[in-house]
Amino acid sequence: MSTPLRLVIFDVDGTLVDSQSDIVAAMTVAYDAVGADVPPRAEILGVVGLSLDVIFPLLMPDMSPQGHEKMCEAYKNAYMEMRARAGVQHSSPLYPGALEVLNRLQMMPDVLLGVATGKSKRGLDKLIEGHGLEGVFVTQQVADFHPSKPHPSMILQAMADVGAEARDTVMIGDTSFDMEMAAAAGVRGVGVNWGYHGRDRLSAASVLIDDFAGLPAVLDEMWKVSA
Template sequence: MSNTPLRLVIFDVDGTLVDSQGDILAAMKLAFDGEGLQVPPRSDVLGVVGLSLDELMVILAPDAEAATRARLVQGYKDAYMTLRADPSRGQSSPFYPGAREVLAQLQAQPDTLLGVATGKSKRGLDKLIEAHALEGVFVTQQVADFHPSKPHPAMLHEALRETGVEARDAVMIGDTSFDMEMAAAAGITGIGVGWGYHPAERLGAARHHVAQFDEVPPLLATIWKD
């Protein structure tokens, strides 16, 4: 029996595992068009990816009334699901290069558990897992429906509780400042990625940085070196 403690690798989803910006930008346009509002610039939308929808609509539509923002949230959710179901748009939210291979490599390690902590809804995450045949990969799945928005550490606290893993034996891998600040608040090592929606200068709370997916396994080995 191994004396190695259980390790937990928690991934953000949008901008980390999958490139969902096409779906996000298109759904946001449909939501804002539906309310007759000016669509926010691409950079503004991608800059708030990772926050819960309620939180990000306050930033993207600061002058809108609460009822309007609530309709924007629902309009975005409905548009996103409709877009993902449209076969004419090709593969929705494709994996970043190397993502699937690294997930398989880590899942094969007997002392390593995988999880996600995402601003997506449970419905959105379920659809993505189904689309990419990821059933059974993530033993803990933390979504926006049940927690305060990132960077509040509630998602990570619950992931640790569900798996029984200590904070020192967990990492959070993400592409945004919200992910890295959440990790720091939970006492978990944050690993910022270089291919997502926030530039490197916004990932100041990260303890480590990787430029491509195949750098993740050797970095984890270094972090957890006995």
């Protein structure tokens, strides 16, 4: 009996890369653009993972759609400028062990890797290029083409792209949005404890891990159960 195709989907910000400094700085620019007070850092990081068109109405519910649009544009421009100035590897460094685990998983003939992120396609392309990850992720789902997390659209499309079944698909992420998206898509979620949501917000995860080194063993155990 042949081994089924496995699909491992990664969130990006807070899971693969630590981009919080640039996120907070870009949010500060966005709030300055409309003359509003910047919320606390924890509140900003608490909505990372959602799409920008959802974030600003959530954080600023009394502002007009035009104001939200102005904040989105200010955020995008500031983020791009900071990334161009500092370089991707400094602006959004990979978490310790991330590259090693990605390389290990990519070498497995029955495993395919994907991404599901609130980033734009342009932003993800720049990140992948900056870290030399071209060809690693065979399916890339971004905010441009999907409803915001936790809607399951990104995961469902990723599975359709590669022909993977839900029982053989795992979502890796650091936020409640990732874990709720996984649950909505009928796949298992692995929550990571180094990102932007605390352990208490990851209750929808099938399992939690404390470092990247622990991920392969967790995946092996999951796949044994589903075999």
